[in-house]
Amino acid sequence: MKDQITKAEVTRRSFMAGTTVLGGAILTSQSASADPMTTEETWSKPTNVIEQIVEVFGGFDFDQESAEAVRKNGTDNARLAYHAKAASRRSHAIQCALQAEQAGADEPFIAAALVHDIGHSFAAPAPIGLEDEYDDLHGKVAAYWLRNAFVEEVSEPVLLHVPGKRYLVSTRPEYMGILSAGSIDSLRRQGGPMTDDEIQEFEARPHSDWGVEVRIWDDKAKVRGFELPNIERFIPYLEASLKV
Numbered sequence: 001m002k003d004q005i006t007k008a009e010v011t012r013r014s015f016m017a018g019t020t021v022l023g024g025a026i027l028t029s030q031s032a033s034a035d036p037m038t039t040e041e042t043w044s045k046p047t048n049v050i051e052q053i054v055e056v057f058g059g060f061d062f063d064q065e066s067a068e069a070v071r072k073n074g075t076d077n078a079r080l081a082y083h084a085k086a087a088s089r090r091s092h093a094i095q096c097a098l099q100a101e102q103a104g105a106d107e108p109f110i111a112a113a114l115v116h117d118i119g120h121s122f123a124a125p126a127p128i129g130l131e132d133e134y135d136d137l138h139g140k141v142a143a144y145w146l147r148n149a150f151v152e153e154v155s156e157p158v159l160l161h162v163p164g165k166r167y168l169v170s171t172r173p174e175y176m177g178i179l180s181a182g183s184i185d186s187l188r189r190q191g192g193p194m195t196d197d198e199i200q201e202f203e204a205r206p207h208s209d210w211g212v213e214v215r216i217w218d219d220k221a222k223v224r225g226f227e228l229p230n231i232e233r234f235i236p237y238l239e240a241s242l243k244v
């Protein structure tokens with residue numbers, strides 16, 4: 001019976017095994033002692049996929065204020081620099097998830113909003129000298145990873161929020177006016193406005209409407225100094241969206 005419970009836990013909660021490189025930091029299990037996979041009959045040091053996501057955003061005990069201060073003042077310390085980056089990732093992700101929550105979206109779409117940009121954290125960096133032309137394909141990188149652990153209502157809006165911007169630019173003329181300078185710049189690298197054929201193709205894809213919604217929440221989730229709720233608030237949405 002004990003074994004059965006352990007296996008169910010493993011299936012549901014501990015998708016990734018070993019260590020994973022995210023955003024330049026080597027992550028290892030944060031809760032090894034509490035994890036059912038630490039007994040001898042299981043494989044080595046698993047890292048729960050939800051814990052990995054939280055780690056990208058600085059971890060459960062993240063000090064947003066000091067990380068913001070480091071971000072402002074700069075640092076030579078690699079770990080602090082990593083945390084400073086996490087501060088902006090965390091703020092943008094949480095603000096986006098709050099937008100989804102306020103819109104009354106279902107749990108997987110709130111989860112999608114939270115992790116929509118997570119691909120930036122583990123996409124390959126730009127080759128030296130090609131930074132201006134480089135597209136890190138963060139939507140694809142994230143979606144391919146998320147598909148292994150989460151339902152398609154999470155992975156596909158994440159995948160489609162990038163073409164969602166191209167779609168909105170092409171179908172809602174006023175949309176261009178609300179884009180940040182960075183988004184306008186990346187639009188060029190991402191292919192610019194869609195052609196009529198591309199629009200039709202996009203609309204036919206499952207969950208493209210939610211890709212567009214995530215993109216709209218994304219644009220509203222860039223408020224500096226926003227007072228953030230704890231990340232724990234969003235864990236139930238992630239848990240409810242795991243593949244069974």
Ligand SMILES: [Fe+2]
Nearest residue numbers: 092116117218
């Ligand atoms: Fe974003």
